Amino acid sequence: MMIAGGVALPVEPASADPLEIIATTPGLADVIRQIGGDEVDVKLLTPGAVDPHKVMPKASMLLKLKRADALVSMGLGFEHAYLPALLEKVGRADLGRGATDVSTGGSHHLVGGDFIGQPLEVPTQLGRGAGVDVHPLGNPHWNTNPALMQNFAVAARDFLSKLRPEASETFSANWRDWDADLTAQITHWQTWLAPAHGRSIVTYHRSWAYFADAFGLVILGEVEPKPGMSPTTRHLAQLAKSMQQQQVKLLLLEPWYSESKLGNLPRMTDVAVVKIASMSGKQGYLAWMGELVAAAARAWGLEEPQSSPLTQPGAQELGK
Amino acid sequence: MKHIVSTFFIALFCAGLNAQTFEPSTLGVQPEFGFVLDSAFTTHKNNGSDANLQMAELSISSRIDPLARGFAIIEFPGAHELEVSEAVLIFDGLGDGWEIRAGRMNIDLGKFNTVHSHDMAMPFGDPVRLGLFGGHLRGQGLELHKWFALGDAPMRFSAGAWSKAGAHSHGSDGHALDLAGEEHDHAEVHSGSSGKKGFDDWAFSGRLSSQNDFGDNGWWQWGVSYFGSSGGMYSDWSNELDESDGQYASGRAFGLGVSTFGADASFKIASLADDSWKQFSFEYWHHTQDHAHAEGAAQTFELESSKPQGAWLVAEHGFSNEWSAAAHVGWWETENNESLKSAYRYGVAVSRHFSEFNRVRFAIEQIDEPAADTDWLATIQWSVFMGKHRHGLDW
Structure with missing residues (x-):
């Protein structure tokens, strides 16, 4: 409002510049874009x-x-290779500090791991023998469970609303649309993978615990004997034997790990090696999750349900 | 100088004031410990073999409060030696890219002076730094750091003021020069010509660098550095007669000056598709140093100045998490028969990384120094890293 000559004159609110948000993964960036719209x-x-x-x-x-207005990260030490060192140097109290291996949030730093409830695979003891990529706060790959991404989206909506209260209606409306899409997709994906419930899978790195938890799958083991360490011939032989006994059909391998490290494992076990990143890329979170579920379903020969995901009965609630 | 000192004390004062307002939970000192064991078996063509525990190093670091953190590194270079090589308080909560470091530390000079030897690509680190200065330059004083943006180019500068500084090396080839009053025996009176220290006896340093993106996951960097003291260096002198000669004279000369200019360029790129990476660095030095020289039977010294140069080229390639290889060429000028002659050291190294904590390295090097036969050197080095071994932003 502008006061001129004692008379209040309504003025057009100046259109604010979009909030500049820095995200550490494309998946988080996608969710923030979906909710923030033109405001971010x-x-x-x-x-x-x-x-x-x-x-x-x-x-x-x-x-x-x-230069950013805010930062969005996965947390639980997911960014331990670079973010703590950067936060320590950048010296912004509102982004939080880089602690030893993890970053702690500030008023302008949304840490996704704070909104997933109890993290999985929190180590009961820490030691050098546990491997290289050990996360003391628990497994940080929570984004592979779409229900946890739903939790994050709620936190993101509130976070953006706090940063820009005048756009909170926009954020809420965008969030409702996105959440409805994801809810429908989750129902569809659950139905699709329901026949695989209880089946075992193998992963290269310990990145898929939340995916398994979400769809009732069992992780038989990892190709890495310990996180961050290359497999030995002995470990591969033992793993192959277990895979044959459990009739494992699916091995998830991120593209940044060499397929050659699997050795003879695929030939010995007839497993389908699905090469897919444990985070979404440019395709966006929903499309990536859809690709992941479809690839897993193909490994077990599961046909995609034709009925509308919104009306599909018997869909199970994903563990949040 | 007064400005630097007053800035430091103001920062300390403000840190004290602010500390009183922090939540108790943020004040807990939680030290991290790290340990490095670095041993080498070396065989020289000319000098025989040497099985040596190069270094055992214990590091302790902790955030003290939101404004400051500290670290100390204790080295065990020999069976009866223990040295607090670095003990630094870092005020990094000043905001806007400012940081003050106070204590004893490796001086921010060139690309590698703050890099510890076990993190270097070659077993004995940088031969040029060793040849020109006697090793890494370490000082006791203050260093002011600031990073900022020049357009979209990240820039960083530092300025240091050093009450004591000296070259430091545990390598068998080191011949340390003492700059600006460093004394290994901790004596305090040798830094000034009258036994008392003036600002002429202090050393000052500065560095300006910029790091820019190179590819998706890499950077390239340039830097320029300076270190100097107008009259803080000392050296022992003697005339050219035998000690038994009645005309023999010797002593310690004070008030000697030194100045070093350096320029460096580096790049590093790491593949996102596999575990390979490569790093390339080049450093050039122009070093001016006063010497005390007594000709023949002269009973006192004359000051002479030499201006040696040096350059080091080092490249490292990581093939995987398990294997890496490095090659280096070092050239520097050294005093020989009252003139400067070139010296060279070059070689290759192959490293097997059994894990992040365990590395074995094999290196072959050739050393060509004036007035000495060409020497060949083969080294097997085993390095063990335990506990926290932190590396921050490399720039």
């Missing part, structure tokens, strides 16, 4: 859907963080 300009801190262990902290990232 989301940029990636990292090169995209890549192995987070290989991302190098760079000075250009410092600039991105310094």
Whole structure:
């Protein structure tokens, strides 16, 4: 309102610049874009859907963080290779501090791992023998459970509303649309993979615990004997034997791990090796999750249900 | 100088004031410990073999409060030696890219002076730094750091003021020069010509660098550095007569100056598709240093100045998490018969990384120094890293 000569004159609110949000993964960036709409300009801190262990902290990232309005990260040490070092240098109290291996959030830093309830695979003891990529706070790959991404979306809506209260209606409306889409998809995916409930899978890295938890799958083991360590011939032989006994049909391998490290495992077990990133890329979160479910279903020869996912009976609630 | 000192004390004062307002939960000191064991078996063509525990290093680091963190590194270079090589308080909560470091530390000079030897690509680190200065330059004083943006280019500078500084090396080839009053025996009176220290006896340093993106997951960097003291260096001198000669004279000369300019360029790129990576670095140094020299039977010294140069080229390629290889060429000028002559050291190394904590390295090097036969050197180095071994932003 502008006061002129004692008379209040209504003025058009100046259109604010979009909030500049930095996200550490394309999946988080996609959700923030869906909810934020034109009110946000989301940029990636990292090169995209890549192995987070290989991302190098760079000075250009410092600039991105310094100039951003807010930061969105996975948390639970997912970004331990680069984010704690950057946060320690950037020195913004509202983005939080880089602690030893994890980043702690601030008023302008949304940490997704804070909204998933109890993390899976929290180590009961820590030691050098546990492997290289050990996460003391638990498995950080929560994004592979779409229900947990729903939880994150609620937190993202509230986070954006706090940053820009005047656009909270927009954020709520965008969130409702996105959440409805995801809910329908979850029902569809659950129905599709329901026949595989209780079946065993093998993964290369320990990235898929939340996916297995979401769809009632059992992880028989990992190709890595310990997180971050290359498989030995002995370990592969033992794993192959277990896979044959359990008739494992699906092995999930991120594209940044070499297929050659599987050795003779695929030939010995007749397993379908599905090469897919454990995070969404440019295709967006829903499309990526759809690709993941479809690839898993193909491994078991499961036909896609034809009925509308919204009316599909018997869909199970994903574990939140 | 007064400005630097007053800035430091203001920062300390503000840190004290702010500390009183923090939540108790943020004040807990939770130290992280790390340990490095670095041993090498070396065989020289000319000098025989040497099985040596190069270094055992214990590091302790902790955030103290939201404004400051600290770390200390204790080295065990020999059976009866223990040295607090670095003990630093870092005020990094000043905001806007400012940081003050106070204590004893490796000086921010060139690309590699703050890099510890076990993190270098070659077993004995940088031969040029060793040849020109006697090793890594370490100082006791203050260093002000600031990073900022020049357009979209990230920039960083540092400025240091050092009450004591000296070259430091545990390598068998080191011949340390002492700059600006460093004394290994911890004596305090040797830094000034009268035994008391003036600002002429201090050393000052500075570095300006910029790091820019190179590909999806890489960077390239340039930097320029300076270190100097107008009169803080000392050296022992003697005339050219035998000690038994009645005209023999010797002593310690003070008030000697030193200045070093350096320029460096580096790039590093890591593949996102596999575990390979490569790094390339080049450093150039121009070093000016006063010497005390007594000709013949002269009873006192004359000051002479030498201006040696040096350059180091090092490349490293990581084939996988398990294997990496490195190659380096070092050239520097060294005093020989009152003139500067070139010296070279070059070689290759192959490293097997059994894990993030365990590395074995095999290296072959050739050393060509004036007035010495060409020497060949073969080294097997085993390095063990335990506990926290932190690396921050590399720029």
